[in-house]
Amino acid sequence: MDKKDIIQKIIKHKKQPNLRYRLKEKTEEFTNTLFYTLFDIDTAVEKNLEKLETDFDTLTDLACWDMDRPCKKVWENYVGKLPGILEKLNMDAEATVNCDPASLSIEEVYMAYPGFYAIAIYRLAHELYTIGFPLVPRLMTEYAHRQTGVDINPGAQIGDYFHIDHGTGVVIGETAIIKNHVKIYQGVTLGGHFVAKSLKKTKRHPTIENNVTIYANATILGGTTIIGENSVIGGNAWLTASVPANSTVFHTPEIKIKTLPNVT
Template sequence: MMTDEEKNRKLSDLVDIINKNYEDVDLLNALGKRRLPDRDRIIVIIKAIRRLMFPGYFGQVAFEKTTSHYFAGEMISSVIEELKKQIVIALRYGKEDQGFSEEINAKAEEISYKFAERFPEILRILLTDVDAAYDGDPASGSKEAVIFSYPGFNAIFVYRIAHELYLLGVPFIPRMMTEYAHSHTGIDINPGAKIGEYFFIDHGTGVVVGETTEIGNNVKIYQGVTLGALSTRKGQLLSGVKRHPTIGDNVTIYSNASILGGDTVIGEHSTIGGSSFITESVPPYTKVSIKNPELTFKGRDEDENTGKLYE
């Protein structure tokens, strides 16, 4: 058994090694001069936008139509101000030694207002997603239930707002948002993906949608679906290259199907069966399925060795 002196010495040696890593490996040290956006504040922003777009569903404060104008103004102003702070941090990352920059501050403010101006259009599209979930799931019960409790819709909501920030060139924050949704829903949608209206993810767990994926209107996908790259061995050389599939309008993709590759196009009105593995384009109006495996059934009185029934 170690003495207290031995424990202290080992602890001191370990601290020295870890501290040397901080000094030698710049990537490990995001403290001091380098500062990253605050994850907790990003989550607060997500929830504030959700309350703004769907008042009365989330949050502790009761929503009254008589005060809706004040409520909207207060929420929008709060989101813009809080988001601006985080965008400034994101834009300044790695440039902190240059000191305060009025240019970065002005750019962050401009982005924040442009983002807020997109709220009505984002909400319009989200309402088509609500319709898609309600129309496509007989178990939904109501559109209110979709908004309040469906993980697929929650992931789509976060994606929609993160995608706007992605288009505005904001670093860090869009992916932080979608990874927050990923951790809560099991649905991984890269903010760079392009997704049309009336989009529905049923059940959702295990769904992956890659950065350069393009999805048309009225598309429905089930749990475990992967819209991914055929190969990423070239790593950063593939940055900006179309490496994920294109899904046409009115396509349904059933559970655990994998559709891979930037040249792969699933034609409109096609249906992709469960567990399919697709790396080639599919023409419009096509049904794709894998051959059912052969099943063997044995009765209670069946001989396990001969496969014959006893008389």
């Protein structure tokens, strides 16, 4: 097979007319600029908002495949929500500095905590998701996932003062609902009980009520599963049914003591 044949065959199998990886790269640049605009004290807000609007125009050109949808108006709606998003994120940072005895300062939370970074990008992406802008919110949260190990679908609904400790391995599904003052630790999964494309428009992921703590590697599945307020879910617990308010759920390990001689 000569070079010409190879080129023709590759072109033949490139079947997705809207698959432009430049969109992914531009989304990551846009995400970084957003983060600096909201948090970095040396970043000029007015100048960066102008840059963000220009960058957003590029994203709409790349991602708005349905020409009948007014994607150009999305920015006007979105930028007005940024002060409210920042207010919520400041609450999240306060929750982290108040919950974690290892935190030395709130500045450390903003700069060094992967859980906070993942929450920040989720909140910035979620507003775009609710507006209905295609694909970009998913690319934003996947960018955060790649950097932190925390996978939050932009469709999830998360309340105030949310804290993720350590973060790595956390998965929060698209239809999950998390209310206020919730703390979760590394490896926690809020997932679907069943995986089927026909369930796309149904609630597939659990609801976590106020003041719940979920410890490391707990798995909570199902759209009808509700964890009642003020509950504590212990590490490695596996739940597919609701838990009433003020509950404590533990995973009980099985312990076997070796008694036979010469067994190591």
